[in-house]
Amino acid sequence: MADQRPLLFFDSGVGGLSVLAPARALLPNAPLVYAADNAGFPYGRKTEAEIAARVPALLGRLVERYRPRLVVIACNTASTIALPTVRAALDLPVVGTVPAIKPAAELSRNRAIGVLGTEATVRQPYVDRLSAEFASDCLVLRHGSARLVELAEAKLRGEDTDPADYRAVLAGLLDQPGGERIDAMVLACTHFPLVADELAAAAPRPLAFVDGGPGIARRIAHLTHGQGWPDAPGEGIAVFTRADPSLDRLRSSLAGYELGRTEIL
Known part of the structure; x- marks a missing residue:
């Protein structure tokens, strides 16, 4: 059987x-x-x-x-x-x-990656260890967003979401010192790939979005x-x-x- x-x-x-x-x-x-x-x-x-x-x-x-x-x-x-x-x-x-820091570092030509996750994830020592092991030659910036989790949940309920919300989330990373160099972004929350299209549309320039799925x-x-x-x-x-x-x-x-x-x- x-x-x-x-x-x-x-x-x-x-x-x-x-x-x-x-x-x-x-x-x-x-x-x-x-x-x-x-x-x-x-x-x-x-x-x-x-x-x-x-x-x-x-x-x-x-x-x-x-x-x-x-x-x-x-x-x-x-x-x-x-x-x-x-x-x-x-x-x-x-x-x-775990956050897909290794593949993001392999993709980054500018040697600068962003880690976009929840507040709880981005502050974990595990992210420090992954960055040291796989992205030691990269600038690694982090931003925690509870709002993006809510947007993904809303999208799956069939609700409309505001492009301005996605722009604001991205600005939390891209507006940090050195953020203008970021060319690869780790979607370090499994909710975030569900709104990857919305993030790409809101991004001020082309970014490679990477997740672990x-x-x-x-x-x-x-x-x-x-x-x-x-x-x-x-x-x-x-x-x-x-x-x-x-x-x-x-x-x-x-x-x-x-x-x-x-x-x-």
């Missing part, structure tokens, strides 16, 4: 869909469970202690209910804070999401190589930690990612 165990993707909101999409492209028949902790959203404004306590507990409950073959923490903030604890607690592969998809494919999959894709499940009227406005977007069922944890 085909192995029906799903891949479990976890984020504070809908941002992890930017990781789920390339994984679905590589593994089209993989059963999918997408879990959004909307009761705890947004993570970028929580303390490290709150995230370190909340994420492992939630993932423990999700793993018990859905019995996945692999867990993807499709959230930079949760990964940079809670990944070691989650890996120690769960007896299955756990893939994290494709690399994570390849890692998932590697870790599950040789495992059996169903013969055809099934209906994916979207799980939320709180019932909310706004979830109805997400159904169309979720269906576009083949998540046809909605459940509350």
Whole structure:
């Protein structure tokens, strides 16, 4: 019989869909469970202690209910804070999401890159270590934006967003000293690739936007190589930690990612 165990993707909101999409492209028949902790959203404004306590507990409950073959923490903030604890607690592969500083540094001709994430992500020592290891010859500027997370969520609910908001977010990086040299920008929050087109349209000059989604998809494919999959894709499940009227406005977007069922944890 085909192995029906799903891949479990976890984020504070809908941002992890930017990781789920390339994984679905590589593994089209993989059963999918997408879990959004909307009761705890947004993570970028929580303390490290709150995230370190909340994420492992939630993932423990999700793993018990859905019995996945692999867990993807499709959230930079949760990964940079809670990944070691989650890996120690769960007896299955756990893939994290970290800022794509290495590929951005490889792309940058001006040797200046921007890291655009949540406030919680951009202040993590992990970003310091990635910058030192992979971008030591680059100017690395950072900016945390909770507003961009809100814009991505609004877009997936079908709401209009204002181009001026995207210009203001970019200015938080580009207007810093040395920001005029930036030619590659790390989208260090999984929400941000969902509005990459809007960011590109608002940018005052061409910028290369880089995110970790494709690399994570390849890692998932590697870790599950040789495992059996169903013969055809099934209906994916979207799980939320709180019932909310706004979830109805997400159904169309979720269906576009083949998540046809909605459940509350």
